[in-house]
Amino acid sequence: MRRARSGRFYTKRGSGMNQKGIGIIGCGAISRAHVNGYRAFPERCDVRAVYDVRRESADELVRWMGGGVDVCGSMRELLARDDIDIVSVCTPPFAHKEPVLDALRAGKHVLCEKPFAPSLADCDEMIGEAEARGLALGVSLQGRFRRDYRQLKHMLDNRLLGDIRFAQMNGLYWRGESYYEAAWRGTWEKQSGGVMMNQAIHPLDIFVWLLGDAESVLAEMDTFGRGIEVEDFAAATIRFRSGALGQVTCTANSVQTEVSLKLSGATRAVGIPLSFHAVREDERGHMVPDEEGVRELARMADEIGDGPKGHAACIGDLLRAIEEGSSPDVDGAEARRVIEVITALYKSASTGERVKLPIGRDDPWYTTDGILAHVRRGRRGEPGSR
Ligand SMILES: NC(=O)c1ccc[n+]([C@@H]2O[C@H](COP(=O)([O-])OP(=O)(O)OC[C@H]3O[C@@H](n4cnc5c(N)ncnc54)[C@H](O)[C@@H]3O)[C@@H](O)[C@H]2O)c1
CATH class of the missing domain: 3.40.50.720 (NAD(P)-binding Rossmann-like Domain)
Structure with a gap:
């Protein structure tokens, strides 16, 4: 037990x-x-x-x-x-x-x-x-239970990609004005954030789960929707403790919706929607496909079985x-990890500065009141603002 x-x-x-x-x-x-x-x-x-x-x-x-x-x-x-x-x-x-x-x-x-x-x-x-x-x-x-995400985790845990040199996450959603009609949506007090906290939290959680603890973040955010103050766009870089540098784009304004991940080591890469890629250098130093490398990635992915979803x-x-x-x-401790990264992203986007993690108990951004007092509220969609 x-x-x-x-x-x-x-x-x-x-x-x-x-x-x-x-x-x-x-x-x-x-x-x-x-x-x-x-x-x-x-x-x-x-x-x-x-x-x-x-x-x-x-x-x-x-x-x-x-x-x-x-x-x-x-x-x-x-x-x-x-x-x-x-x-x-x-x-x-x-x-x-x-x-x-x-x-x-x-x-x-x-x-x-x-x-x-x-x-x-x-x-x-x-x-x-x-x-x-x-x-x-x-x-x-x-998302933690999705087979394709678990396949990526299995490959990374087995170091099939080596050190990650490039990581990208796109959480591109579309939410119309009617979405924000529910009384609790669109305000920092009730929705606790915008697209990062509410939609992109799923792929962000996976990003952090795959790449490990973040060391620092640098973010920018904006609000384009009318009558809301939470962000509906954010772009950021996340430096992980492993040394990997990740790039993140989150929006609720993308007519072309997409949730995608790309993770690349020196010669092998994987992505969501699930894909495997491998290259090697030939004797002249030219990049050529490495079919055996792709087969090895696919074999390891096959080791992960399917289970209940959602x-x-x-x-x-x-x-x-x-x-x-x-x-x-x-559990709560696992769910806390993405909340810490999102808090750091909000702090960076609000202050314009790179933010180091962890967020300590003495940091004003540790508490809900502190966040509400310091977060930059967007009002771009309203006449006369910004
Ligand atoms: N895991 C996911 O993929 C996923 C998807 C959608 C929503 N959610 C989350 O689920 C939660 C609810 O979202 P929803 O779309 O169902 O919202 P909703 O507005 O449809 O439903 C919320 C319900 O909670 C009730 N409520 C509010 N305060 C209450 C209280 N103090 N005690 C009892 N009832 C109360 C409201 O009257 C309402 O019926 C949110 O946190 C949202 O982010 C998660």
């Missing part, structure tokens, strides 16, 4: 393989992905109760599920139930911390939506609470962790 990071075993109710009761807090769009994810494991879990500040949203979710699930009148009512073991927190970004902490304090394991938190201070508070109570805290960064993968990871008494592979 694996141990939790705190060294304690996670609390268990009855035997490890008992069916776990699920409660969902926040019944909007993403809650359906959680329901489908739990339903992929019908012998191991069962959604029993939901709660939303808007009663109609909770009723609608239960109707969509086909009934048979209780709608609670308050979060406290849901958390007081003995038949709930795991709580999915599907509220907007600014409203993750309170339900996560309350659920942990009520003895529930938690699956929290991304972005885990607006600041490292909030991440640390939730991670600390889970560790102190010996409870599992997973975060929905479902939220079902995150839920499978959480259930396994609870049953084994260990920590999910994508």
